[in-house]
Every structure is written in C-alpha cells, then in structure tokens.
Amino acid sequence: MSAPESRSGRRARLDKLREAALHRKVLSRHLPAAFNGRWTRRHWAHASLFATLGALLAAIVPGFSGPTSDVAQAALSAPRTTLALTLPALPQSRRAPATDHWQLLTVQPGQTLGALFQQLGLPSATMHRLLQQPDARRALTRLRPGAELAFDIPRDGQLRALRYDRDETHRVELSLVGEQVRERVIERPTTTRTVVISGEVGRSLFWSARKLGLSGKAINQLTDEIFKYDIDFNEDVAASDRFSVVVDQVWREGELIRTGDIQAATFTVRGKLHSGFRFEHDGKAEYFTADGTPLKKAFIRMPIPYARISSGFSRARKHPILGRVRAHQGVDYAARSGTPIMAAGDARVAFVGWKGGYGRTVILDHGRGYTTLYGHMSRFGKERVGQRIAQGTVIGYVGMTGLATGPHLHYEFRINGAHRNPLAVTMPPPEPLRGAALAQFRAQTGQALAQIRKVEDVIYADAGTEAPKAKAARRG
Missing domain, CATH: 2.70.70.10 (Glucose Permease (Domain IIA))
Incomplete structure (x- = not known):
C-alpha cells in the first residue's frame, strides 16, 4: 500500500482535474457533437449541398471531369498559321527613337539655351561644341518662347544628341560622336488646305470662332482690319449674327501648325451683309468690298485708342x-x-x-x-x-x-x-480698283464667294425654322 499523499500533493491533483474539466466545457460550446453513426436531416442537407457544388465545378472546369474530350484534343492539336501584315511606313520624324532617354523641353519667355543646359545639369562645354555648327548657332541663339528642344541623355548623364526644328518642314538632329558633331536633317512635309469656317457669334465672337478652329490672329484680322470701319463689335453685333471666312491652314503629320491670312470674309449683322476680300495691289495686300472699293478708309477719326x-x-x-x-x-x-x-x-x-x-x-x-x-x-x-x-x-x-x-x-x-475739324469733315473716299486690277480681283473673289455660299447653303438651309448651329466645313 502506497504511502498516504501529502496535503499539498492532493491539492495539486485536484487543481489539474478542475482545469481539465473547464477545458472540456469550453470546447463543448464551440465544437459540434461527435458523429454517433446516425444521419440526421442536417447531415443529409450538407451532403447534398457538397455534391451539387462538385457537379457544377466539374462542368465548368473540364480538367476536373477527367480526360479531355476528342473535340478539345483536336482543337489543341490543329495546325496554326501566322499571317504577316504589311503596314504603311511611319514618317521618319514620327518614329520612336532607339532609346527612351529623350527629354522634351519648351522654351519659356526669357530662357536661353544656356539656361536649358543648366536645368538639365549639362556642362556648358558641350553646348559650345554644338554651337560651333553655323546653322545650329543661328537657330539656337535666337530661341523663341514656345519652341521645343529634345535632349537625348542616357543614364550616364552625358548628352548624346540634341534635336530642334529649323523651320516648319525641317527638323535637325545633332549627335555627339566622340569629338565630332554629326548633323542629320529630317524632312517634315506639310500640306495646305483651303478651309471655309462659318458660325454664329453666340455669346462671344472670339469664343465661337476659336471653338471652330479660327486662330486668334485671324479673329483680330476680322475685327480690327477687315470690318473695323463698318461694324462696331461692341454695340452692333447680336448673338444670332453669323460670319464666314476663307483661310489657308497648314498641316503637318495630322497636326494644324499654322493658319494663314483671311482670304475672304462675310459678316451678317442684323440682316445686313458685309463682305471683304484680300487682294494684293501695288505690292501690298489690302481688303476690298465685292465691287473693288477698299474697306480701309483714307483716314481714321481717332489717331489714339481709348482716349x-x-x-x-x-x-x-x-x-x-x-x-x-x-x-x-x-x-x-x-x-x-x-x-x-x-x-x-x-x-x-x-x-x-x-x-x-x-x-x-x-x-x-x-x-x-x-x-x-x-x-x-x-x-x-x-x-x-x-x-x-x-x-x-x-x-x-x-x-x-x-x-x-x-x-x-x-x-x-x-x-x-x-x-x-477732324470730327466733322467729310473724309475723301478711297481709290477703287480699275481696269486690269479690277478684272483680276473679280476673278479671284468670285471663287472665294462661291465657296462661302456653298458652305452657308448647307449650314443655314433650315435657318428659317430653327437657329443654325455653328459649324466648320473644309475643302481640301
């Protein structure tokens, strides 16, 4: 017979029994009852749910349903043919450079080539090497605000090439190869399109004309040069009045780069038609009415603005x-x-x-x-x-x-x-065109006026039933 347990030993054994009982009670609250061999409704419901999910998974993913079908095997083993398509050649000026290290900078007002080199952390010695080229010196020492220059700077931080536009049709690329500077000129062809732009004044003549694609310079020509003697654009013009102009637009690689002078224009103010046509006479270009009378008066009443x-x-x-x-x-x-x-x-x-x-x-x-x-x-x-x-x-x-x-x-x-009195005197009328100049003018303006009328007949055909919308028509 073993020796009787000490009081401390019995107490330790009772503490362990109480702790085990407490653990069983906690687990019984969170774990389901053990399966005793009998299927309840709950067991049957769970089994049906898992069986349905398994069938759906086998139908959606063919690989779960066993070996691949004959149709699938045939599709996988069918021969494939690669067809090469011939694409049009990309213009040289639009081809992506062989490297992705080009950085494009736009010249800001007052900015020089030296300031651009300093901004990029390039040494001035490199700039002076490039400026030894006569063409580059002429172009790069007279930078205009808005001009764009591209710099090819790889990871080593040394300038590899500089690219700039010499004019509208030529781009120059200067490459640094060792101690040499190599120049490459890239052709950038342009196309000129004669465009008829027609629209309503709306809430703002400037806003409407700009929305149609007319340049700010052309709008100023319309208001400050062609019709300034006959139309007060602050008081006379209403939102429903309309205008039409014929201009030449210069395009390059799908981008409009310049709009030329207005060749012809009409402006309808409260039902009255005003027209102006550009014509070069005696070595200078002026605007005339349809009958050959200059639009510009011999004298302006006020030789000083805003006085x-x-x-x-x-x-x-x-x-x-x-x-x-x-x-x-x-x-x-x-x-x-x-x-x-x-x-x-x-x-x-x-x-x-x-x-x-x-x-x-x-x-x-x-x-x-x-x-x-x-x-x-x-x-x-x-x-x-x-x-x-x-x-x-x-x-x-x-x-x-x-x-x-x-x-x-x-x-x-x-x-x-x-x-x-300059405010009351009858100003002398301007000299109209005569003889051969008038005949040449009529031949030139007749074509421009026909273009305007053709466009307006399309745009304002329903002007009597509803307000015509501002549109632009183009003739290539």
Missing part, C-alpha cells in the same frame, strides 16, 4: 497757359503719358522735331492736299522725314511737351493748308 476729347475744335478759345483768346484749330485727346499715337492714314513723313508751343511734333503729308499734325509728344517713333508709312503706324507717344497743362495729344487736320 477722351478734352478740348474740341473751336474758332475762339481762351488759352489755358497764355491766358488770351485764340482759335483752337485742332482736337485734344486726353490720355496717359506713353500712350501710342497712330498715323491717321497712309502718308509721307514731312516733319519730325520740336515746333514751338506744340512741343515734340510730327507732320504727315497724305497727298492730294491733306496733312495731319500731332503735337505734345513725349517721344517719337522710329520714322524719319521722307519715309513712307502706312495707316496705323505708331509715330510717337503721348506727352505734355510744349505749352500743355497735362498729358494729351493735340491733333490737327488740314486740307490745302486750311484747318478743318
């Missing part, structure tokens, strides 16, 4: 400085110092210099007895005596030289030496 009249034309007025009554034989336009002053018409420069109380003065001779005077200038333009200048040329800037109490332009208009 107010501070003193009008008068036979008797007390001079603000001299204090005595004397005739004011011109019109004063108050404006800030430095405001540009334009020639009122085509002319020959007759005088440039200081003229008594007028201060710095320019006098223009427009021919046929017409002259204009511009006084109190702060400084002159670049014109010289005897030089021929065009209407709108900046001849000086507003100031207060001579007898003047504030910055303004004193403007005089004379006919055969007699002063006339």
